[in-house]
Amino acid sequence: MPISRAARRATRRLGAVALAGALLAACGSGSSGSTADKNGKVTITIGLFGTFGFKEAGLYKEYERLHPNVTIKESSTENEADYWPALQTRLSGGGGLADIQGIEVGRIAAVTQQQSDKFEDLSAFGAKSLKSDYSAAKWAAATTSDGRVMGLGTDVGPEAICYRSDLFKKAGLPTDRAELAKKWATWDDYLKLGEQYQAKAGAKSRWMDSVGSLYQLIVGQQKERYYDASGKLIYDKNAAVKSAWDTSVKAAKDGLSAKLAQWSPAWNQAFSSGSFATIGCPAWMLGYIKGQAGAKATGTWDVAPLPGGVAGNWGGSYLAIPKGSSHAKQAYDLVKWLTAAPQQEKLFKKQGGFPSNLGAIAGVKDVKDPYFSNAPIGELFGKAAETSPVQVLGVHDQDVTTQITNALGEVERKGTSSSTAWGHAQKGVDNAVG
Structure with missing residues (x-):
């Protein structure tokens, strides 16, 4: 959640062709995708x-049992890097938006600082009463400078290392996490142990x-x-970013990486083939590995805990409601329920997404x-969340x-x-920033 998220962390649902087709359909429609029939039954759409x-x-089935008039329909794009541009197209075109849209933590500043006019202020539905349920940092990140609330937090991404204990044993390495x-x-030390492996x-x-995974852990x-x-x-002047880059480059040159592009089919297959022994593991990665x-x-x-003496954060998300939803109040009710402590506890126990709700953190x-x-x-992830910096x-x-x-x-x-390669990264950032 990584994340990406998160993050980055999903099962592929939309290929490039399907995504392009969906965008064309979206641009040609002014509908949010929600429907309500004459009996008052409502379909709430969620884009993630x-x-x-x-x-x-x-959780969807549970909510539908509690609210017989509500049907929930989810659509999900595997890679957030594909999802975000598609969401921008829909926000600009005014059509094809879901009633609820997921926002990765790395995008939330763009929403609060540049796109607050495109999303509902959840304060209008009573969201400010939930402020004490979250850490100050998680709440503040989704709040505009004038106090409007753009989303409610789902998970955070405290980091660890997931490893194949069976492969460690075969290579003569210790398997005990402590x-x-x-x-x-x-x-x-981590790289030296990798050389032994x-x-x-x-x-x-x-x-x-991959060394991209390593970089994200360190930074x-x-x-x-x-x-x-x-x-x-300041990324190009930050010594911490340069150190993370140099460590990742060293790992690549020392042949420690399986060279797998994250979220690619080959990467997905490698989880069961033994192609790699360790992976950067924000809490949301647990569910991905299982899948x-x-x-x-x-x-x-x-x-096992992360090297470096302190934990980091990779990913985490929010649920927001675009303006124009014909069922904004029902959508908010669902967002509030999905992000409440009991549901966040269930998500961690079943899927690994670490809660952002303080009550749920205590419960897991x-x-x-x-x-x-x-x-x-x-x-393990509770301690990691406690030591993660407020980024x-x-x-x-x-x-x-x-x-x-x-x-x-x-x-x-x-x-x-x-x-x-660093020069290419700088050019890419310049193009993205504009």
Whole structure:
């Protein structure tokens, strides 16, 4: 949730052709997609990216049982990088919008600072009464400078490392999560352990899935990454970003990466094939791993704390209501219910999305996950959330991440030099920022 999210984190639902077709249909229609028949029955549409987990956890069905006049229809785009441009087209064209739209944390500043006129102020429905349910940072990120509330928080993305304990054992590495946390106390330690793994595992399995994933873990530990508190873009002058870049480039050049583009079909297949032994694991990644690796992989995965001494955050999302919905009040009622503590607890227990609701965080502290070798995920991700920095977010946060990770992909898959790839990243950011 990563995230991306989040993030980044989903099952593919719309290919490029289908997405293009949907956009054409959207631009030709002024409808929000909601319908109400003469008996007062309402269909509420939800547009998301990735796997938020609401459907998978049975929450839609539960809500429909509680509200017999409501039917919920979800559409989801696998990659947030495809979802966001499509949403912009729909916001500009005035048609094809869902009653509820997911917003990744890396985009929320764009909504509050540039697009607040395109979304409902949830204060009008009583949202401000929920302020104490969230941390100050989570609430503030979705609030405009004049106090309008643009969305309610779903999850956050406290980070850890997910690893294949069976592959570790074969390579002669320790498998105990506490021992591993000591052995990879720093990122240099993590890479050195990867070299030990690589020496035993051979060419068919690599230490990590991609250096883009590694980069996002490291930079997620920073309070200031791409923007400073004044809103100035500083990514290319930030020593922390440069350090994360250099560490990721080193991992690529040392052959520790499986060179898999995240969210690609090959990456999805690799969760069960043993092509990589570790992966950056914000809490929302747990559900993704389960979906890709399948039930047969139960007990082969485990979770350990992040190197570096502090945890980071990768992903997390909000639910917002575009203006123009003919059922805004019903949509808000659903948003409020989906983000309430009981539902966020269920999502974590079934899908791994770590709650942003403070009441839910307290309720999941003792949760363990049998799939991940009975790892104490409630405690582990709870501590990670406590130590994660309150990040400074900018309008183009997600765009900067995308351009940098794309450039790192050139390094690991094409052998592009670090300086040349960084130049490509800078050009990409310049084009995205405009």
